[in-house]
Amino acid sequence: MVDIDLTAGLDPAQCEAVQHGPGPLVVAAGAGTGKTRTLTARVARLIDSGVPPERILLLTFTRRAAAAMTSRAAALCSDPGVAQRLWSGTFHAVAHRIVAEHAQHLGLGEITVLDPGDVTDLIDLLREEHGLTGTEQRLPTSQTLADICSRAVNTGVSTRQVIAEQFPWCLDHVERINDLLRALMERKRSRGLLDFDDLLLYWRALLADERVGDRLRARWDWVLVDEYQDVNQIQVDIVSLLRPGGEGLTVVGDDAQAVYGFRGATAEHLLGLHEHLPGSTLVRLTRNFRSGQHILDLANVVRPGRLPLGLVADRGPGAARPTHVRCANADDEAREVADAVLAAHGEGMPLRDQAVLFRTGTHSSQLEIELRVRGVPFHKYGGIGYLETAHVRDLVSAFRVTLNSADEISWYRLLTRHRGLGRVSARALAARLVDGAAHDEVVAEAPAKSRTSLGATLERLREAEAASATADRVEACRQAVEPLLRQHYVDWGRRAADVESVAAAAAGQTDLRSFIADATLDPASVASDWAKKPHLDDDFLVLSTIHSAKGLEWRSVHLLRATDGSLPSDMALSTAEGVEEEQRLFYVAATRARDSLRIYTPLRLPVHPTSLSSRHVLTKPSRFLTGPALATMDSAVSAGLRNTAPGPGRPAGSPAAPLTVALPDLGALFA
């Protein structure tokens, strides 16, 4: 026991949550009210009162949050050993650990975790034999098939119903889709391949089993769950199987920050838990310790949700009201943001205290160009990270086949990287390799043109498999794929450094298997853990999707593209739930700001966000910028709009037509 006051600096409601006894506890609170801080202090208090750290399970939504909370709790208890002993991680990471431990009970051998890209690759492998190829009629893509499957699994609703409600145009193919999904399940099980949903399903199955379940339950006396508004039905079942009567259970969440509806999560789980768990205590935190009241006034107007949780700032009004900035177009928006970031920097605010948030990774393209031109170092989170890029996945596939020779998707991927080896041959040879065929035989069966390179690849992979040290295994894998990738990617020069840095990071691991599992389960935070610093300069601006900004805060926040179609995203506009989820995203974005919040609305945008075409359309400001919302904000006009002289027929302040440069006509070249 350490003599430290673990509730020092906490407000009375936070103290109540920290000191609460073993009865079930639900902490429902708004943004910035100290939920994370409270949960961390509760873990530290439990340990301080004599609970062995290994009797505590802390479940979070990201690896980054788990790591931060664990090290903070260890620091509060002044015992670095706590970090190693505490069970903490994301649902998926803990599921992976438990499932791997119990693989035999589940009839599995070696297990390999599939990320969503792997699942679509596997569906690609299967769709031909299920009559889902051809061009005569519109067929669901492999991505759509994966979505149908995942929605059914996560919500417990039949695929027939999911298709009828959300993909009605696929109704004609229900039988074939179901056949394919059954085959997918079989294939994954026979090969020890588990996707993210499987990890949770298998953990739930283990907990539901009488004997194994009792043993697992007996491991932990305390289960604490962060961001409970984002759990789906399977995760709800896992939590209730872990603590059936709610004894020792603490969940923390904010129903207005539920932004994972597309994964089957619903904020109702947070409120439902308190309503359905007899004897549970509900603690509400309403004092916001992050932002000034001016920013919270906007957040309170935007906030959807059932709980009456108007946020009150502990810090008083704050420096300034949020600003709504109207800009001419995306380039103008980028210039305006860069100007504001540099101006704040010039006044002494480090870049790392500032962030630019957006709904979708593509929304920051113009800004990235602008920042490069002006030499502003930045790091982008969310969107496609480099662990998800094709060439890095190729290297990871090599690691994976050396650890699980039944990993058909990785074999298939590697085989298709060989010149002269088409998809049909790759599919057949991958099956042979999975069945354990001798490498010489496989080479002999390959198309003649690919034999030499295939022979060399398999030879290197055999060396990798035989290597006892991780560094040797990684080096042999790198040597296996490098000649293939050099040939396969025309822009190999640009990609080589990524492959090098992943190989270097992997070589430094003691356990390659868990390195791959971590990178598969949470690529964004793994990459930011060990990727080299974004630039030589240690101070850098953060660019982030709103999803990846959850739980974080900055002194100054810029929110891009507050237009209908961007935020809310046009993908979400067809249902009321979809729009409400976008509104919660808007709320999450606004509540990341401590001192300054600027929200930008370009008045014209390209028809397609990634297109280089000059065709622009007029936008509508985001529907979340209602009259009451705008009443809490100052309004500004970008320099680009101000400088637009009123021309004939064009009212003052209307955007200039975007600069269009005619593209060279290459038609003659290709005639």
Ligand SMILES: Nc1ncnc2c1ncn2[C@@H]1O[C@H](COP(=O)(O)OP(=O)(O)OP(=O)(O)O)[C@@H](O)[C@H]1O
């Ligand atoms: N009692 C307190 N006194 C002073 N500062 C506090 C207190 N509680 C929390 N804070 C600070 O307020 C900020 C928000 O806290 P925290 O991140 O724990 O909130 P949260 O509810 O998890 O936020 P969100 O859900 O919006 O991510 C942090 O900077 C934290 O250090």
